[in-house]
Structures are given as structure tokens and as C-alpha cells.
């Protein structure tokens with residue numbers, strides 16, 4: 018039986034609203050997992066593949082640009 022690569026199932030995601038972001042880099046400095054990157058449009062963004070949902074960026078953001086969203090079951 019082929020073993021499937023299992024991904025940790027999270028119950029929520031963190032999302033970053035680029036329209037609220039003021040590019041202070043606080044989230045990037047807090048994230049120890051490579052979850053924060055700068056996308057093609059030169060906005061801060063979250064790579065959910067690296068994100069461990071630790072919440073540090075969420076707590077560090079002074080602009081309220083990062084929010085926690087539950088994943089519908």
C-alpha cells in the first residue's frame with residue numbers, strides 16, 4: 018500500500034491583508050519558520066505550507082493586517 022505524505026491538518030489559517038499592511042516587517046522578523054515572504058506584487062504574504070500557526074506574526078502586526086480564519090470542516 019502506497020504511503021501518502023500526510024500534512025498536518027490545521028483548523029485555522031492566518032491570512033495577511035496586503036491592503037492594510039504598512040510593510041513594517043515585524044511579522045517577518047517574528048516568524049521563525051519562513052512563513053512570511055514577499056510576493057510577486059511586492060506585498061508581504063503568508064506561505065501556509067511553512068506556517069506552523071504559531072500566531073507570532075498575528076500578535077506582532079501593528080496594523081491589524083493579519084487575521085486568523087477558521088477552516089470550515
Ligand code: SF4
Nearest residue numbers: 048052068069072074
Ligand atoms: S503564524 Fe507563526 S509560522 Fe505562521 S506565518 Fe505567522 S509567525 Fe510565521
Ligand code: SF4
Nearest residue numbers: 038039041042044078
Ligand atoms: S507586521 Fe503587519 S504591517 Fe508589518 S509587514 Fe507584517 S503584515 Fe505588514
